[in-house]
Amino acid sequence: MRSSRLLLTMLFWFATAAAGATQPRPYHVVMLLFRGCEEACQGFQDHFRRQKVPVRFTLRDASQDKRLIPGFVAEAKRMRPDLVVAWGTSVAVATAGRWDAVDPAVHITDIPVVFMAVTDPVRSRLIPSLAGSGRNLAGTLYLLPVDEQLRAARTYLDFRTIGFLYNPAEANSRISLEDLRAAAARVGATVVAETLALDASGRPDPSGIPDHFSALAAAGVDLFYCSPDSFINSQRERITAEALNNRLPLFAAAEAPVAQADGLFGVVVRYDRVGRFTARLALRILQDGVRPGDMPVELPRQFSYLINLHTAKVLERYPPLSLLDVAEFVGDGEGAR
Known part of the structure; x- marks a missing residue:
């Protein structure tokens, strides 16, 4: 009886250890925000939860104070997350830089960056065209022409x-x-x-x-x-x-x-829909290994x-x-x- 109990205990321990060994490491996603975690931010996080993707979010909110953004970008560079989300034009430009004026000492270049809620990424010079950024940056549109x-x-x-x-x-x-x-x-x-x-x-x-x-x-x-x-x-x-x-x-x-x-x-385009649409793009980068610079910048269809x-x-x-x-x-x- 004692040997049976010992065997069961060992089997349970091995099963638990095996399950722990196969449990995927949660992705670490840093979200740099401009006016709080509004509907797009919430929609982005909700899509990860609905897809049951293990993830840890770190949020930084500038509360519409542009002076705070460079510090958040520097912190994100130190944290080395799997992905950075930049909300809004001011945050996105400060995070990734304009496509023709990138400074690797200031901007994030070696971590995938995904932007959303940017009014016009081409006119803001985040990207040279909607066909793609050609660098470690992808994003979505949210305004109809x-x-x-x-x-x-x-x-x-x-x-x-x-x-x-x-x-x-x-x-x-x-x-x-x-x-x-x-x-x-x-x-x-x-x-x-x-x-x-x-x-x-x-x-x-x-x-x-x-x-x-x-x-x-x-x-x-x-x-x-x-x-x-x-x-x-x-x-x-x-x-x-x-x-x-x-x-x-x-x-x-x-x-x-x-x-x-x-x-x-x-x-x-509803903000929560923009967030979910952007999250799907982010998962293509994280899970499927798609290169951010090859991804077109598109508007949700609905x-x-x-x-x-x-x-x-x-x-x-x-x-x-x-x-x-x-x-x-x-x-x-x-x-x-």
Whole structure:
């Protein structure tokens, strides 16, 4: 009996040891963030969990303070993770460098870097083209082309003059304004831009937002375009409230001003979908050994036409019947579809 118990104990020990020996080492993924672990960050992590991929995440958040980013990049270089995720243009450029100005002493070159939530990676010079980076960098898109956004907006309501808040502290804001002006001209519209003032630290001052909207309304703006700028997003409740106060329909390039505030509508790729799409790309690098530089930079195929019914009621600008079968309703209509 004693020998049987000893044999069983030894068998159990060997089985446990064998299981431990075959247990894969968790991947270590460092996520460098700009405005917290929002829906894209959560979607990225959720995809790893759903696929039951062993992983350890280390998160660093700049909280919209660009001065913190270089320190996070230096720390990631020391940690030597399996992969680095860079959220947003400012973080991605600081992490991987512009394709024609990479400094290996400053930027991460010997660890795969994956970016997401970058407004225009080509114009930001992260990559030479959407065909691929040609280096240890891959990423995804998250914005529909502005031409497609404006054509979609026209299916809801007509407009001739588009309002825009320009943030001089953010390169993405300049790119968005340039793209909007070009796309507006192609659909027979013009753009009126109000420039945000900067405070002593060089950050945009939100106190002038009401005056900017009054000026836009006085200029005859009949649609406000809410850009995907991080500061604009952080002020989405104030901005959408001022749009309502001035009876201006607000069209958003990203989901939060409509889904989490009082923007009227937007044609967007949901952030959690962007995160999951980026995670699939990351797993191709980690598990399949695909070279990051050979991967095209693509947009998720699914997008959402968001309409805030509460705002539609306040403005008395109801969607046409043609949109009822394709739109996703938020606000008063949450869960109606």
